[in-house]
Amino acid sequence: MNTNTNTTGRGASLRVLLSCVVLGCALLSSFAFSQSGGELRFCLRSEPKTFDPLLVDDDASLSIRYLTGGVLARVNRHTQELEPELAESWKVSKDGRQITFKLRHGITFSDGSPFSSEDVAFTMQRLMDPALHSSTGDAFRSGQGAVMTNIIAPDQVFISFAAPIAGLDRLFDQVAIMSAHSPKKEAAVLGPFVVAEYKAGSSVLLRRNPNYWKKDSQGRRLPYLDAIRLDIQPNRDVEMLRFKRGELDLINVLDSDYFDRLAASSPGLAHDAGPSLDSDFMWFNQVASAPIPEYKRAWFRSANFRRAISQAINRDDLSRVVFNGHAQPAIGPVSPANKFWFNSKVKAEPYRPDAALQRLQADGFHLQNGALVDKAGNAVEFSIVTNASSKARERMAVMVQEDLGKLGIKVNVVTLDFPSLIERISQKFNYEAAMLGFRNVDLDPNGQMNIWLSSAEDHAWNPQQKSPETAWEAEIDRLMRAQASTADPKKRKESFDRVQEIVAEQTPFIYLVNQNALSAVSTAVEGANPGILSPQTFWNAERLTLNATTRASR
Amino acid sequence: MNAARKLACVVVLAVCAVSLAANWLAPAGYAKQFREAPSAPPSRQHWLGTDEVGRDRFSRVLYGTRISLLLAPAAALVSTVLAALVGGLAGYLGGNWLRLARGFTDLFLSLPWLFLLITVRALLPLNVSPLTSVLITFFILGLLGWAASARVLSTSADALRNSDFVLQARASGLHGPRLFLVHVLPNLKPVLYAQFWISIPVFILSEANLGILGLGVAEPLPSWGSLLRELEGLISFREEPWRLAPLLLLIVVMTSFQLLLSNEEVTA
Numbered sequence: 001m002n003t004n005t006n007t008t009g010r011g012a013s014l015r016v017l018l019s020c021v022v023l024g025c026a027l028l029s030s031f032a033f034s035q036s037g038g039e040l041r042f043c044l045r046s047e048p049k050t051f052d053p054l055l056v057d058d059d060a061s062l063s064i065r066y067l068t069g070g071v072l073a074r075v076n077r078h079t080q081e082l083e084p085e086l087a088e089s090w091k092v093s094k095d096g097r098q099i100t101f102k103l104r105h106g107i108t109f110s111d112g113s114p115f116s117s118e119d120v121a122f123t124m125q126r127l128m129d130p131a132l133h134s135s136t137g138d139a140f141r142s143g144q145g146a147v148m149t150n151i152i153a154p155d156q157v158f159i160s161f162a163a164p165i166a167g168l169d170r171l172f173d174q175v176a177i178m179s180a181h182s183p184k185k186e187a188a189v190l191g192p193f194v195v196a197e198y199k200a201g202s203s204v205l206l207r208r209n210p211n212y213w214k215k216d217s218q219g220r221r222l223p224y225l226d227a228i229r230l231d232i233q234p235n236r237d238v239e240m241l242r243f244k245r246g247e248l249d250l251i252n253v254l255d256s257d258y259f260d261r262l263a264a265s266s267p268g269l270a271h272d273a274g275p276s277l278d279s280d281f282m283w284f285n286q287v288a289s290a291p292i293p294e295y296k297r298a299w300f301r302s303a304n305f306r307r308a309i310s311q312a313i314n315r316d317d318l319s320r321v322v323f324n325g326h327a328q329p330a331i332g333p334v335s336p337a338n339k340f341w342f343n344s345k346v347k348a349e350p351y352r353p354d355a356a357l358q359r360l361q362a363d364g365f366h367l368q369n370g371a372l373v374d375k376a377g378n379a380v381e382f383s384i385v386t387n388a389s390s391k392a393r394e395r396m397a398v399m400v401q402e403d404l405g406k407l408g409i410k411v412n413v414v415t416l417d418f419p420s421l422i423e424r425i426s427q428k429f430n431y432e433a434a435m436l437g438f439r440n441v442d443l444d445p446n447g448q449m450n451i452w453l454s455s456a457e458d459h460a461w462n463p464q465q466k467s468p469e470t471a472w473e474a475e476i477d478r479l480m481r482a483q484a485s486t487a488d489p490k491k492r493k494e495s496f497d498r499v500q501e502i503v504a505e506q507t508p509f510i511y512l513v514n515q516n517a518l519s520a521v522s523t524a525v526e527g528a529n530p531g532i533l534s535p536q537t538f539w540n541a542e543r544l545t546l547n548a549t550t551r552a553s554r
Numbered sequence: 555m556n557a558a559r560k561l562a563c564v565v566v567l568a569v570c571a572v573s574l575a576a577n578w579l580a581p582a583g584y585a586k587q588f589r590e591a592p593s594a595p596p597s598r599q600h601w602l603g604t605d606e607v608g609r610d611r612f613s614r615v616l617y618g619t620r621i622s623l624l625l626a627p628a629a630a631l632v633s634t635v636l637a638a639l640v641g642g643l644a645g646y647l648g649g650n651w652l653r654l655a656r657g658f659t660d661l662f663l664s665l666p667w668l669f670l671l672i673t674v675r676a677l678l679p680l681n682v683s684p685l686t687s688v689l690i691t692f693f694i695l696g697l698l699g700w701a702a703s704a705r706v707l708s709t710s711a712d713a714l715r716n717s718d719f720v721l722q723a724r725a726s727g728l729h730g731p732r733l734f735l736v737h738v739l740p741n742l743k744p745v746l747y748a749q750f751w752i753s754i755p756v757f758i759l760s761e762a763n764l765g766i767l768g769l770g771v772a773e774p775l776p777s778w779g780s781l782l783r784e785l786e787g788l789i790s791f792r793e794e795p796w797r798l799a800p801l802l803l804l805i806v807v808m809t810s811f812q813l814l815l816s817n818e819e820v821t822a
Contacts, residue, residue, distance in 0.1 A: 261793075321592045321607055383680040388769050391786065395607050398773045402587050412681055413773040420676035431680060 036224040038551035040525065040544060042250040042537075043233040043242075048204065051195060052186050053176035054127050054134045060232070062441075063252075066535055067206055067228060069176025070190020070213075072101055072120065073169060077531045077539035080339055080443060082170055086115065086177060086190060086213075096164035096487030103155040107213040109179045109188040117157035121149040122180035124159055136174050139446070140165060142484070166484045166492055167444040192223040192542040204230040214542060223542035224527075243269075243520055249546070250528070250537045251520040255392070256326040259518040269520050271530040271537075275328045275337045276517040277440035280393060281509045282384060282400070282433055284309075286462040288469070290429040295378050300432070304363045306507040310349045311356035313403050319513050322395045326518055330511035332500045333451075337514070337532045338443050341493065343500040349507075357407055372408035381410040382432040385424060388415035390437075396512060397435055425460065434460070435512075441534050445483060445496045452480045452499065461508045472506050524550035562813035569807055573620035580613035585774035595796065602796050605784055609774075615800055618776035622758050623807070625692040630753035632696030634703060634746055638739075641704030645711025646738050655708055662701040668763065670698060675769050687772035691764065695757050703749040710745045714738050748815070755811045762804065778804050 048060040053069045056062055072087040084090075087101040107115040127137040128147040140147065143163025150158040165171070182188035187195065192214070193206035206228040214222045231248070233239050240258050242248045244265075254262070254270070263270040284300035285292060292300075299305045315329030329348045334341050364375035372380040384400065386393045394415055401411040416424070424431045440447070450458045454465040454473045468474035476499055483495035503509065517532040526545045530537045538544065546554075572579065581599070582588075588600070588608035596603045602611035644655030674694050682690065714720055715738070723737050758778060764770040765779015773780070781800035791798060 317589050321589055381681065385680060388767055391606075391783075394773065398607055399587065399589075401774065402585070410683075412683060412687075414680045414687075415769060415772075416676055417672050417767075417769065420672075424680075 038546035039227040068191040077533040111188040249522040254518040256323040273517040275514040280437040282435040287429040308356040308359040314351040326516040327513040343497040383412040386435040562810035576616035582610040584617040614776040622778040626757040629692040629696035633699040636700035637703035641707030645708035684772040684775035
C-alpha cells in the first residue's frame with residue numbers, strides 16, 4: 001500500500017514536473033512568438049540605383065542588398081570576424097588564388113527554388129563578366145585572365161582566380177548569391193527579407209523571406225520582423241523629426257550636432273559606438289603638370305613642409321569643437337577601430353606649432369613682418385578646397401586656417417559644389433590643397449589599393465604616375481603589391497604596417513580626425529547593438545524585434 | 555514722407571551706421587575663435603553667443619551686415635548701369651534694336667540663375683583673399699542681375715521715344731546721344747532709381763542663397779548669407795532663439811527697404 005502510495009506520489013510529482021516543463025516551454029515559446037512580427041521603419045538617404053545585387057554601388061542599394069542578399073560568408077559587424085553563412089566551411093589555397101566552398105544543405109531561395117553550387121558558379125560568372133561593369137567584381141580582378149568556377153558537387157564549388165587575391169574569403173561578404181534557374185532572377189533571394197514593393201521616390205517595402213534558412217537557438221525561423229519599410233528621405237532634419245515623433249525606429253548615421261541634441265532630450269536613444277573607419281584628411285597637390293607656381297610645387301613636394309603643416313594643426317580642437325567630442329584625432333590611413341590592420345606603433349601627430357616652425361626654418365622658411373616667407377621671399381599662402389555640402393569640413397578648414405595663421409601662413413578656404421571640386425582635383429589638377437573624407441567600408445587594406453599605388457587614379461596627391469616619382473612611393477607600391485600577393489596574414493600585416501609608417505613619415509595625406517559612429521535607435525527596437533561597421537544599426541536585422549506597443553500600432 | 559517710410563529710413567540708416575562702426579562696437583574680431591566656448595549661449599562676453607567654432611556672433615553680425623549692406627548697393631549699381639545701357643538704349647533706338655534687346659533679355663531671364671552663379675563661381679581662381687572673393691561674388695551678382703531691370707527700362711524708354719517732347723526735340727534738330735542724354739535719360743531717372751533700390755534686397759537675398767549653399771563669401775569673412783547658414787539643422791527655435799538674430803535683422807532690413815521702395819515705384 002505504502003509502495004503504491006509512494007508510487008502514486010512519485011507519479012504525481014513526475015506529472016507536476018512534466019506539466020511545469022511543458023508550461024515553461026509553452027511560456028517561452030509564447031514569449032518568443034510575442035516578440036516576432038511588426039514593421040521596422042527607417043530612412044534611406046537616396047533612391048536605390050539598382051536592385052541587382054551585383055551592380056550595387058550606392059549606399060541605398062547597399063542597404064537593400066545587405067537585408068535581402070544571402071552571402072557565402074559574412075563579416076560579423078560586431079566582432080569583425082568572418083563567419084559562415086550559406087557556406088558551411090571554406091578553404092583558401094596557400095597562394096591565395098583558389099577557394100573551395102562547402103555549402104549548406106536544404107536551403108531554398110525566397111521563391112522556393114533550391115540553392116546549390118550551380119547558383120554560386122552562376123553568380124561568380126556573372127559577377128566577373130566584364131560587360132557587367134560590377135564594382136563588387138572589381139575587387140576580385142587581381143590579374144589578367146578568366147575566373148574559373150568548377151562545380152565539384154551540388155554542395156561544393158571551387159573557384160580559381162588568375163592571380164593571388166589577399167583576403168579572398170572576406171570579399172565574399174559583398175557577393176549576394178543569385179539563382180541560376182529562378183525566373184524571378186534578382187527578385188529570388190537568400191537573405192532574411194525580400195523586396196515586396198518599391199515606390200520610386202517614396203519607399204521600399206521589404207517583407208520577411210518565408211524560406212530564410214536561419215533559425216534561432218529555440219529553433220524559430222528568422223527573421224523576427226514581418227517587414228521593413230525604408231522611406232526615401234534625403235533631408236536629415238525631416239528624418240530626425242520623424243524619429244523623434246516615433247515614426248522611424250533607426251537612424252543609421254547621425255551628425256554630431258543631431259546626436260548631441262538627441263542625447264540631451266532622450267539619452268537612451270543616441271548611440272556613440274566610438275571611432276569609425278571613416279577619416280577626414282587634407283593633402284597638397286604634387287602633380288608635376290598642375291597649373292600652380294613652381295615655388296609652391298616645391299613646398300608641397302617637401303616632406304618637411306607637409307609634416308610641419310601637420311604639426312601645426314590642433315586635431316584635439318578639431319575633434320572637440322567641430323564634432324563636439326564625437327571624433328578622435330586621426331593617426332593614419334587605418335583607424336584604430338580596424339582592430340587587425342591598425343599599426344599601433346604609429347602615433348597621432350601632436351599639436352606642436354613651435355616644432356612646426358623649426359621644421360619650416362630648417363627648409364629656409366622664415367618670418368617677415370609676421371608672415372612666413374620661403375627662401376626666395378615668396379609669402380606662404382595657399383588655398384584649401386573642400387565641398388560646400390559638408391559643414392563639418394568647412395568648419396575644420398576654418399580652424400586649420402586659424403591654426404596655420406599663427407605660423408604666418410595665409411590660407412584661403414574655398415568651398416565648391418562637389419562636381420566642380422572633383423573636376424579640379426582629379427581632372428584639371430587646378431588646386432593647391434584639398435580637404436575631403438574617406439568613407440571606408442572595407443577592413444582589408446586591399447580596399448585601399450586604388451589610393452596607395454602610384455599608378456592609381458585615386459592616388460590623390462599625384463595620380464596616375466607612369467613610374468613612381470619618389471623612392472617612398474616606389475616602396476609603398478612594392479609593399480602594397482607584396483601584401484596583395486600573399487595569403488599569409490602575418491606577412492600582409494608586416495607589409496601594411498610599414499606602409500602606415502612611411503605614410504606617417506612622408507605625410508602625403510594629413511589625417512585630421514576619425515569621426516565616431518553615431519546612430520539612433522528607438523526604444524521600440526529590441527536587440528539592436530549599433531557598431532562601427534556599415535550598416536551600423538541593422539547589421540543584425542534578422543534578430544531585431546519590436547516591442548508590443550509598436551507592433552500593435554503598425 | 556509717411557511715418558512708416560520715415561521709420562524704415564531710420565532703421566536702414568541706423569543699421570548702416572552701427573555696421574560701419576563695427577570696428578569700435580564689436581567685442582571681438584569676426585575671425586577670432588574662442589575654441590573653449592563653441593556654440594555658447596549669450597553671455598556678458600558674447601551677447602549673441604558664439605558660432606560652431608567659437609566666434610563671437612554679435613561681432614560677426616556687425617561685420618556681416620556691413621559687407622552685405624555695402625556691397626549689395628554696389629552690385630545694384632552695376633546691374634542698373636548695365637540695364638540702362640541695354641534696356642534704355644534699346645528702348646530709345648526702338649525697332650529691331652528693341653526687339654533684339656528684348657529677345658536677349660528674355661533669353662537671359664530664362665537662364666537658371668542659381669546654376670549659372672554656381673558655374674561662374676566654380677570657374678574663378680581659388681587663391682584669392684576673402685575680401686577679393688566677396689567683391690567678386692557681388693560683382694558677378696551685379697553682372698548677372700541686369701535683365702529684369704533692362705526690360706522695365708526698355709519699355710519706359712520706348713514710351714519716352716514716342717512722347718511729344720522728344721518728337722519736338724527731334725523736330726528742333728536734336729539727334730543721337732545728345733537727345734538721349736539731355737531729354738531721355740533725365741526722364742528715366744525715377745525708373746532707374748526704383749530699379750536700383752529694388753535690386754539691393756534682391757542681391758542681399760541672392761548672396762544669402764549662395765551663402766546657404768556654402769558658395770557665398772569666403773571664410774572667415776562673414777556675410778548675411780554665411781550667418782544664415784548657421785540656421786541649417788536648427789530643429790527647435792525655442793532652444794536657441796539667439797541664433798535667429800541674423801534672420802531677424804535680414805527681415806527688418808528687407809522690410810524697411812520695401813517700405814522705402816514703394817514711393818519710388820509710385821513715382822516711377
